[in-house]
Amino acid sequence: MKGLNKIVDKMDIGSTRVLSDPETKDLLVDSGIVVVETAVANTVDEAAKAASSLGYPVSLRPISVESSLINTVGSFPLGSEAQLRSTFPELVKDYASWDPEIKALTVTKVPPSGIEIMVTVFRDPLFGSVLSFGYGKMAVEVWEDVAYRIAPLTEKDCRLIIREPKGSSLLNGYDTLSAPRPTVMEETLLRVSDFVDSNPNVESLCLSPCFVYRDEVIVVEASMTLIKREGG
Amino acid sequence: MDKLDYIFNPRSVAVVGSKQIDNHNWLRTVLPFDGPKYHINIDKNEWPSAEELGFQNYERLVDVPGDVDFVIISVPAQVAQYVIRDCVAKKVLGAHLYTAGYGEIGTEEGIQREEELIKIASEGGLNVVGPNCLGIFNPKIGIGVNLGGYYGDSGSLAFVSQSGSQSGGFARGCVANGIKISKLVSMGNGIILDSSDYLDYFKDDVDTLAIGMYLEGVRDGKRFYNSLREVSASKPVMVLKVGESEDAARAVAAHSTSFTTGPAIWDAMLVQAGGIKVESIEEIFELSKLLLVLPPTTGDRLGLLALSGGHATEMTNVFSNAGFRIPSLEERSYERILEKFNVVGSTYQNPIEGRTLNDPEHLNNVLDVLNDDPNIDIIVHEVHVVVRDEEATLYRGHGPDLLVDFQSRARKPYVVALSTSYPHPPADIEDNFYHVLTEAGIPTLHGLQGTASALRKFVSYYQNRVA
Structure with a gap:
């Protein structure tokens, strides 16, 4: 270990x-x-790259250690790169209101x-x-x-x-x-x-x-x- | 030899601080004990009366010329540590501290005194029962007979209790229920010897077949879990754990030094370790009747004999709700039943009841059919003691002999459920029947619900053991 x-x-x-x-x-x-396969994305480009290698649909979640956020928030399944690119900045902004430290999101393949x-x-x-x-x-x-x-x-x-x-x-x-x-x-x-x-x-x-x-x-x-x- | 064996089976005993004004209760509790008995007291006024009871008097423990295995200490808390030091110096093998006024009182003084006691005892390698408890009862050798209430006649049920009154009450309840104790301990604060130590000891005690525990908490949860798991693999352990609701937890905190963990975790631990969770002392009595007498049983298909049609349906309801199956019998069994059975006004599918069973030949036939039928694992017979024409019988007109005779030829567990839903016969008459059946080795339990619940736990214990 x-x-x-x-x-x-x-x-x-x-x-x-x-x-x-x-x-x-x-x-x-x-x-x-x-x-589930999970990638970390600091930017929308990184997210798009990760998503295309994982395969759509994917979902985005904040990387946070705030226990109130863990397992409670995340995006709906995103089916295309266009959808991902429009959602990414909105989510970062949204999550910032809970936890200003959030910069990166995880990209996971929706199982x-x-x-x-x-x-x-x-x-x-x-x-x-x-x-x-x-x-x-x-x-x-x-x-x-x-x-x-x-x-x-x-x-x-x-x-x-x-x-x-x-x-x-x-x-x-x-x-x-x-x-x-x-x-x-x-x-x-x-x-x-x-x-x-x-x-x-x-x-x-x-x-x-x-x-x-x-x-x-x-x-x-x-x-x-x-x-x-x-x-x- | 196990270190606890010198406590439960000492070769010599000393009592420290007995008083004539208390009728020398602490001397009397070991009076039937056959080995050397000493009375230790600095107050020589207590000596003559102690000598009359057959004790040799000494001022201090260290003055005793021979070895002392076990010491019972009943002195005020302020001086107990000096006696404990003498125990260490004398190299005694076990000490029971009746004295209270330690951690359980919750004051700084009490807690400090307990820490001091732990220090002296652990450094001196002294095994301490207690403090704050009534100690040991071994009926076979006559130790702790005031606690147990009798001696001489020992059995195979061991009991560990964190409460003194529960332990004394348990011993007397066992007498009333015809259950015999192998060994019992009221363990108090358990500062040196804790519940796990006693559990481990009873695992290897050849006199003990089953163990009951009254627990308010344990000091080392992980150790208790491991002990319980190991013991349960060979002997059933019934655990009555109190303090599970908020109010009960407060009561426990006021009574002993245990702290509580969530009830769901306790329950899970008991299941995982293979222990048997019980809800009351009465349940330990009922369950013990099965565990001490019947062979390990994992089958859960019952053959039921009921008092009446209404009782037959209630019985089916109660036992199937407890998770038992009440299956149809084999075709051949029905043929045999009908050879000696009047079907009018009767039920014979399973449960079986009917006026026709007034005839001993018919009742014996039905019992033998259930005994032979491969679909049945356990036979449960509902009976009721009645007084009719000034004669006491088991409903319907049989004496206990018929049941006792059947028990001797039964090849599967045969359990009697004494009905509690008819008007009761005089208590002494019912008791008499109860003891005849019990002494013949027929587990005789009270009420359908109580019987079903105990029987369920009995079967589940063995099912869990092999799962």
């Missing part, structure tokens, strides 16, 4: 740092977790619809790192349809946590969404658990939304908080 250690090395003992979506995704990819899941890790004062799992942000936060496990998770824990929420009937597929192979979700959760377990500097992690397809789980948006402890 070289990338993560590099970041932690530069932190002061006792300090925390919130990583942006692209920074978080880079670290996840190193751990074998699949993320096809899949079954939505939300995975988080947070630190419980008694039991240490805890992983939460639910079928999408709204299910988790509004209906409180969420399951928890103490990290690290075993294969059995992963098998059971995805079946615990009521939303697990989605495992049979829904409407036009095909039923995923449960093992692809279990494997992803195991990787997330291993990632947190092998990096005690990870204080919290939020992967939401992630889309689940028949043979793959893709993280669409991600954020992470690091903490540098004494001796860490």
Whole structure:
């Protein structure tokens, strides 16, 4: 986990740092977790270049560590370069009203619809790192349809946590969404658990939304908080 | 030998600070104990009465000529640390500190005293039960008999309690329920020996088959989780965790030094570790009747015998809501039932009930059919004690012998649910039947809802273990 250690090395003992979506995704990819292809664009030209290499439709999001903005704002899918060029400056202006520090945007390929899941890790004062799992942000936060496990998770824990929420009937597929192979979700959760377990500097992690397809789980948006402890 | 074994199975015992004015309660609690017993007291006025009870008197622990395994300390908090120092000097193997006035009172003085105690004990390698608790009960060797209320007759249920009154109440409740305790500990603040230590000890204790816990909180969550996970793989652990609502959390904070984590996380931890979450002490009694007697069972298909048609439908409702299946029997089973069954006014699909079961031959036939039918994993028999013509019987007219006889030939778990929805017979009469059934090894539970809930947790525990 070289990338993560590099970041932690530069932190002061006792300090925390919130990583942006692209920074978080880079670290996840190193751990074998699949993320949606994401590029960083400082200018509209960079955005256009990235979009043509990713392929349309794409969406634009602010790179921000303001927690209120993470996972909450972003553009609608942009289908063409013309659309992207007209939207880019508007978004930069818009986002500046929330966070004047925002200069760059992320360009991500818009993934096809899949079954939505939300995975988080947070630190419980008694039991240490805890992983939460639910079928999408709204299910988790509004209906409180969420399951928890103490990290690290075993294969059995992963098998059971995805079946615990009521939303697990989605495992049979829904409407036009095909039923995923449960093992692809279990494997992803195991990787997330291993990632947190092998990096005690990870204080919290939020992967939401992630889309689940028949043979793959893709993280669409991600954020992470690091903490540098004494001796860490 | 496990370090805790000298606490639960000491070879010698000393009591520090017993008083005649308290009827020497702390001496009496180890009175039946067979090994060397010492009474330590600087007040020699207490000596003659202690000697009458069979104790050798000494001023200080260090004066005792032989080894001392276990010490019970009941002195004021201001002087307890001197006794603890003597325990260290004497190299005793365990000390129970009844004394209160430590972290649990929340004052600076109390917290400081607790820190001092932790320091002396950990530096001296002393295993401390407590402080602020009623200590150990081992009925087999007669330790803590005031706490447990009896001795001599030991069983296979262990209990760990953060509350003293809950532990004493539990021991007496076990007697009323016909459940026998292997070992019990009221652990108080748990400053040196914490709930995880006791859990680990009971895992390897050959006398213990199942464990109950009354918890307000734990000091080291991760360690508790790991212990619970390991113990649950071989022995069922029933956990009653209180302090889960805001009001309850405040009550816990006022009672002990534990702090609370969210109830959803506690629940998840229990599931993940394979523990059994219970909601009350009564539930521990009901569940223990199943866990201590029945073999591991993962099948959830029930054969139900009901008191009446109405009870049959209620029973189906209650047990299927608890997640059980109540399947049809094999064709061959129905043929066998109908050989000895009057279908008029009866139900025989499953559940089975009817006036025809007044005839012992018919009832035995139905029980044997359920015993043989491969679609059925567990037989649940609803019964009710009635007094008719001045004779007490199980509804409909049978004595407990019929059930006891069937139990001896049953090849699958056979559970009796005592109905609570008929007018009750006199308590002593019902108790008598209850104990006959229980002593014959038939788990006898109260009410359909209570039976369904306990049975569900029983089966889920074993299902979870193999999942």
